[in-house]
Amino acid sequence: xxxxxxxxxxxxxxxxxxxxxxxxxxxxxxxxxxxxxxxxxxxxxxxxxxxxxxxxxxxxxxxxxxxxxxxxxxxxxxxxxxxxxxxxxxxxxxxxxxxxxxxxxxxxxxxxxx
Amino acid sequence: xxxxxxxxxxxxxxxxxxxxxxxxxxxxxxxxxxxxxxxxxxxxxxxxxxxxxxxxxxxxxxxxxxxxxxxxxxxxxxxxxxxxxxxxxxxxxxxxxxxxxxxxxxxxxxx
Numbered sequence: 001x002x003x004x005x006x007x008x009x010x011x012x013x014x015x016x017x018x019x020x021x022x023x024x025x026x027x028x029x030x031x032x033x034x035x036x037x038x039x040x041x042x043x044x045x046x047x048x049x050x051x052x053x054x055x056x057x058x059x060x061x062x063x064x065x066x067x068x069x070x071x072x073x074x075x076x077x078x079x080x081x082x083x084x085x086x087x088x089x090x091x092x093x094x095x096x097x098x099x100x101x102x103x104x105x106x107x108x109x110x111x112x113x114x
Numbered sequence: 115x116x117x118x119x120x121x122x123x124x125x126x127x128x129x130x131x132x133x134x135x136x137x138x139x140x141x142x143x144x145x146x147x148x149x150x151x152x153x154x155x156x157x158x159x160x161x162x163x164x165x166x167x168x169x170x171x172x173x174x175x176x177x178x179x180x181x182x183x184x185x186x187x188x189x190x191x192x193x194x195x196x197x198x199x200x201x202x203x204x205x206x207x208x209x210x211x212x213x214x215x216x217x218x219x220x221x222x223x224x225x
Contacts, residue, residue, distance in 0.1 A: 033212065043158070043203060043215040056212060058115075091157065101146055103213060105157040 006092050006106035014114050018080040021109045024073055025094030034077050035091040050097055082113045116141040118206050120216025127194050128224050135219045137204035138186045144206040147187045152201045194223045
């Protein structure tokens with residue numbers, strides 16, 4: 001298995017632009033998580049899905065952030081409009097929702113908003 | 115919700131010494147406690163985990179202990195090596211729920 005696949009790996013954009021981050025979870029995993037990592041705030045959970053349904057989005061900073069999971073093999077995290085304080089590494093992770101619950105992280109998407 | 119506190123934030127040891135990282139959690143419903151290692155510029159990866167029905171688990175030089183009554187768990191690394199240098203995160207998770215992470219411990223092993 002190729003693991004969790006994220007794209008793009010790096011994104012540099014200007015304030016006000018729309019950013020879309022993409023994630024393909026491991027086949028057979030039914031939970032998907034979006035985390036944001038910064039030096040100041042560590043690893044923050046933004047939202048997680050179970051069987052494609054959003055379960056908890058309490059970590060989403062504000063209305064500028066939205067996430068979707070249209071099917072079991074694809075999820076997006078969108079920021080519109082982007083701001084410099086959104087600069088961070090965004091990790092997608094997937095797992096089984098029961099039994100072995102190890103999180104498998106993607107390589108991350110490093111976002112820089114100028 | 116769950117709150118996980120991790121100490122220390124930085125830890126420097128001499129090669130061959132032991133390293134201990136401690137975490138406390140608040141939600142008694144948490145029953146799964148993983149530890150992740152993140153090397154510089156890389157993704158976090160699981161190194162060991164423990165479930166609430168077990169008090170201790172060991173895997174070669176790494177061990178984790180859990181005290182459910184006191185709501186704390188610890189990571190022990192023995193005979194540290196330079197390649198153990200990384201950021202270590204603890205986490206706590208209820209059944210079929212999200213993992214809440216500690217703030218991380220930057221471990222430096224000096225040759």
